Amino acid sequence: MTTPLPRPLPLSIFRDDEPVIQSHSLLNAARLPGVQVPLFGDTSAWDFNGVVRRNANLSEGSFRMNLNEGLASPEWNLTAREVAMVMANPRHEVVIDAGVHLPPEPFDVQTIIRTNSLLRTIVSWGRGNGMPDRLDGWRDTDFRRFTNWLATTKGRQAGTVMNYTAVIKRLHEIGPALAFGGPLVDPWPGKSARQAAKYEVASELSTPNVPPEIWFPLVRAAWTYVHTFAPDVLRAFHRYERLHGRVRQFSRDTITPHLEAWLADPASRIPLHAPEAPDHFGARREGVNWGLLRLFIQADPRGSAFSSDTRVGRLRQERVLQALEAGHPTTTGLIDDLAQVTRADGTTGPWHPGLDPRALTTLVSRMRDAAFCLVVALSMMRDSEIHEIRRGALVEHYNAPAIASSLDKGHRGRPGKHWWITDPVAEAITVAEAISVHEERVFAPLKRPNSTRAAHGAQMLECFVATVNNGSAWTGLEPIPGGRISPHMFRKTMAMLTDQFPGSEIALGLQLKHVAGRALANRSTLGYAAADTQWAHLLENAVDAARFRRFKDLFGAHKDSQPIGYGPRARSFSGAGLDQVESVAGV
Incomplete structure (x- = not known):
């Protein structure tokens, strides 16, 4: 049987040695x-x-x-x-x-x-x-x-x-x-x-809003991590770096006297493994944290100063245990004075069992995730635009705080853009920038400084939710209900809030100066602002509450004989309105 020879391919108009990229800008x-x-x-x-x-x-x-x-x-x-x-x-x-x-x-x-x-x-x-x-x-x-x-x-x-x-x-x-x-x-x-394809453009986007029962505890938790917990994590991280910078090379004869001098210092604290803690804080062991102790006494944290395989190592272990029995001060982490929280059972205590190096590795990533959560929830930036935030991106734009970043979707030239922001978003960017190890990017993988890999927005949200739920017994934060969330859903939710409920309690505190105009800039974004029945009743109550607080403030100013405004309408409201309220209420 004869196998037919394959037919040669026809000649292409392109040469094999031609580079594919000829019309794009090369790096x-x-x-x-x-x-x-x-x-x-x-x-x-x-x-x-x-x-x-x-x-x-x-x-x-x-x-x-x-x-x-x-x-x-x-x-x-x-x-x-x-x-x-x-x-x-x-x-x-x-x-x-x-x-x-x-x-x-x-x-x-x-x-x-x-x-x-x-x-x-x-x-x-x-x-x-x-x-x-x-x-x-x-x-x-x-x-x-x-x-x-x-x-x-x-x-x-x-x-x-x-x-x-x-x-x-x-x-x-x-x-x-x-x-x-x-x-x-x-x-x-x-x-x-x-x-x-018989594809009809719907007036409403298929992207759902983030349900309020998820939105509220998630944003509160992200703010708590960024504002309350992040300072502790950063202090512990900086101390960890300082301790690594002080590591010395000890000889066999000098490390024991150095240990004795360290134990004699009343300010020194023997590190112990923290009590049993949730899984996301890392696997825990009982007793002395020998690795952290080596770092405390300036020895190589991966060395054999307290090795059970050598006689001198066992003697040093016994000396430390004797100091413990004698009442030597202890610690469960790199720092002690952690922020205090009130838990669901009414008890008060530190928000974490102990920031040792193992817990610190996880928490640094979670702080980045919390910062991302705040930015995506409150800025209306796209996921791609948040990832484009560079160091030094916090600026003033027309005398208001803003983030400078780049537009991606539908903008081939990648023009610069400013997003006006609130103080919580600015604080979140500051925390993320302090944590980032990337030379330029704020939201980037934390393990390799020169990595070009991407940190996925949806995964960061998922990991943060798991962290909040697993650690709620210690942090006192409200657990976040299950349900799908994505960066795009937060953007749509914020557009709905600022368009449908511009006077609500939420919008009063979080509304961005440019958001409503940007959300309604073209036909494709009209669906972003569509009303949501999950939010309607809740936000109507918020509007009523905001109006009542405003009226209460005006009435208080009127009662203290302070002007509530200027012009005919202010005088009319003050005379015919607030005076009547005062007479009817008898106050």
Whole structure:
């Protein structure tokens, strides 16, 4: 039996040695000689990390385009590479020569990668239905069968079907530039992708508001962590760094006398493992915290000064235990004077059992998460825009505190933007900046200072909720009910509050000066401000309470013979209104 030789691929309009990125701004590192950048001839994957700028909220994996999985056949692999190349360089001379005329702006890298993913699904369906490995061999009815399969068999929403429809129409548009061609005709002539998918723009967004029973305890907890607990964590962290900076190299003969001198100091405290605590505070052991004790006496915290495997180590352990029996002062952490809280059972005590190095590692991350929670709940910034906050971003804008960051969604040039903020948000940014180990970014992973990885907003919210609930017995904070929350939900909730209830107690305290105008700036954001039945009754009561407090303040000023305002309306209200109240009430 003779195996037929594979047919050679048709010649592409692009050269194999051409760089993929020709129309986007390259990072400086990608301009250096010898730096590897994606080339059109690369058939396995295109990695755009370090080549073009990646938004801070995106992971490294989301910036790699896989050309193997589902696209390994030579025909589909070439088509996928050509589609991406055309989208990355729409005004490439060979694209124009092929008769394809697209808008001059190149597609965003994320859009190119997403199109590649959608094409993979189209290819998979075609392979399962016996379709040829080239788009010009598909009929218009085949593409309509595919979108019907998405909607009926797979149950995809109209918005998702619209995305696939847009890709198919784009494949037809750029078909002359593809070696295997594109769809010969538009399967939906005279219709937009939205019309073809029967996608109707709803007046209300599908994104739900954060329920009030979650919003209130979550925001209160975030503020408590940022305002009350964070100073303790930062003090403990700074002391931990100072202790590490004082570590000395002791000889075998000098460490024991140094230990004796340390025990003789009345200010020294022997560190003990904290009493049993919730899981998120770390696994606990009983007795002396030997690792922290080594750090206290300036010895290597990972050394063998108190090792049970040596005779001299056991003798030092016995000496410390003797000091404990004699009443030597103890501690359960790096600092002692923690903030005091009142717990649900009425008792008062420190908010944490002991800030030792193990607990500190977790709590530093949770402080960052609490700061993120406050910013996303009270600033109306998008998740991507919060991740773009850089060090020194707290500024004054028209004599009001503001955050300087960058717009991402729908703004290719990434213009600078100022968000007016309240004092709690400013304090949250300050805490996050003090904790961050990244050279530039405020909200970034905390383990590797030079990491380009992203800290995911939804995960930060999830981790913070778990921390609050697990530690409520110590912190006295109200547990947060279960339920889905995301950064986008907080943005919509804040828009609803500032539009529907501008005089409410919440809006009076938290409303941002620009929020209402920004939330209602265009049609797509009208749904953000839609009323929510979960909040309606609660906020109506808040409006009544706010009005009563205002009236009470005015009445108090009138009774003390102070002016409540100036002009005819103020005099009328003071004379005919407040005087009548005083006479009726008999006060």
